[in-house]
Amino acid sequence: MPNMPNPLQIIADRWQPSARFVRQAALTSVVMAVIIVVTGGAVRLTQSGLGCPTWPTCTDQSLTPTPAMGINGVIEFSNRMLTYVLCAVVGVVIIAARARAPWRRSLTRLGWAQFWVVMGNAVVGGVTVLTGLNPYIVSAHFLLSTALLTVAVLTWQRSCEGDDEPRDLVARPVRELSRVLVAATLLLIVVGTVVTGAGKHAGDASAGVRRIPLDWHEITQLHVDFVYIVIGLTVALWFTLRAVQAPEGPRRRVVELFAVLMLQGVVGYVQYFNDSPEVVVGVHMLGSCLVWIAALRVALSLRERGEAAAVPAPSAPVADADAGQPAATSSR
Template sequence: MHKRPPTMVPVPKLTPTDLVAALRNPLAFIADRWTPQSRTVERAALAALVMSVVIVVTGGAVRLTGSGLGCPTWPECTAGSLTPTDALSYHSAIEFTNRMLTYVLCAAVGWAIIAARSQKPFRRSLTRLGWAQFWLVMSNAILGGIVVLVGLNPYTVAAHFLLATALITVAALMWQRTREGDGEPRPLVGKAVQQLVWALVAVSLLLIAAGTVVTGAGPHPGDSGDVERIDVSWSGVAELHAVFAWIVVSLTFALWFFLKGVGAPQGPRDRVRELFLILLGQGVIGYVQYFTHLPTVLVGLHMFGSCLVWIGVLRVLLSLRERADVTGDAALPAQSYDAVSASISGPR
């Protein structure tokens, strides 16, 4: 038997009008000719979230290896050269690699924007979240340049990390929004649980902020030279950081029992359990690094764990409500929500 030759798909020819349209609004041009599957949009948003964590971890590696000034200027690596020269050390390669990963992050965010813009029906909320990530990346790139130009001032380093945390926040929100509709959010729990979770979010932010102070006062300044440090007791701030960590763990533990006791939906309970396990791992790493005088590897793992903790907290917060499609049905029947709400809030 003779095999039939594969059918060739003709490549569409671009007319001058198409070229003008592509130059005028490339996103609209792509959206008119491509409709991604929902899974594709979700994966694009997840890729942006993963890269936002990767850039934090590699930034931590720059600091922990003392490579913060490996490229002593910005946006060039050295005066007159965008790349490291032969005269520079391996610190330059580490710092330059981290800078190059910013382009990978931009590509991931750009892919998320294109996928969201091309989805049918068009969801403006997703596109806005994608563009918010883009501007956060640009802002943090500029701030990263300022960090280098001011010689790793610890306050600018702390701001650099906090802005990266803001990027993770928006990326996690976009990833969540790709898996739900655009209907009005409907709470799955009562106000008491919502208030407890918002308290968890607030203390988690304090935990992260205290962690940046620990970094600014600790023994890893980011360069082997004379780098300014925050003039506070490192051990005292570390102990305050630990207090916030214990409060976060306690709130998470109480929240899990509370949700289980009132028969809350499985989704919030699963997210809280996941957060609790992340916190246990992060706590072990934190105490081991403290009593072993901050070995580089453990500090790096702790930074990675910090990102996971914050993502876990955000997932708990976002699990407290559902958003159906504009014309679709919600995942939880109304009577189930009413029963949960009544059991938590009590008689009205």
């Protein structure tokens, strides 16, 4: 039996996306990953977490929310539908990366990694509903969204550079400092999910929704402590980069991270001293995504991998010396 044709190969034979298109598709996947986090937060903050009380359907009898479920059902179901939009965007990334010449397998693999993280998180989201918004499952749901954002940022970065062996722009101790900064930022985000799990926004108005049994003020103080650690590491890295006369790019990325941290800190204090109003908490969740993106970009800016390869130009016809006519080009 002849082998079935690969649909991605068929598309690649008929379509050659530009490098700019691939970069824009990768950037769009980053934006969609952020939107999924923010809209997921909106579900929680509007107490719509159980707007659709079961999964994968909305109710036992209906795929979609019924009028009796009100706005909460619409909000929860709309967030579920955004997953399909995200899948479509990731699909475009995979197809564009595969069709781009020359084919970069590393970029295609990153696109597929995004797809499988989305699928896994969709299942975790369903388990979240089926377990009545268990706070530990909710936290895992958010952390998987952070994993998706990580892969999306890596895909975007790789779409903007080549496939050369990574060349370090700074010495190893400086790179290690940047890794400590990224690790501290990740711990900051993890502790932030615990703060949310122990806080008052359970995601549903019913009294039976569990919370993480920790003192909210104490875990919030731990979260603030990590904020100061991350800010201190950011400032230390900036002075280090300046001392070793690092290129302008890495120093600019550190300044961007510091600016995002300052804005996020302001939002966090407004949230704390105003009893966590829903809108401010939503802005804080957006800020956590921006902080993570900025921290990843700092680490990625400390090495380079050359320029992305251009599409090979078609061969020009060769003049036939005897006939004075262009020679026939060979067929592929």
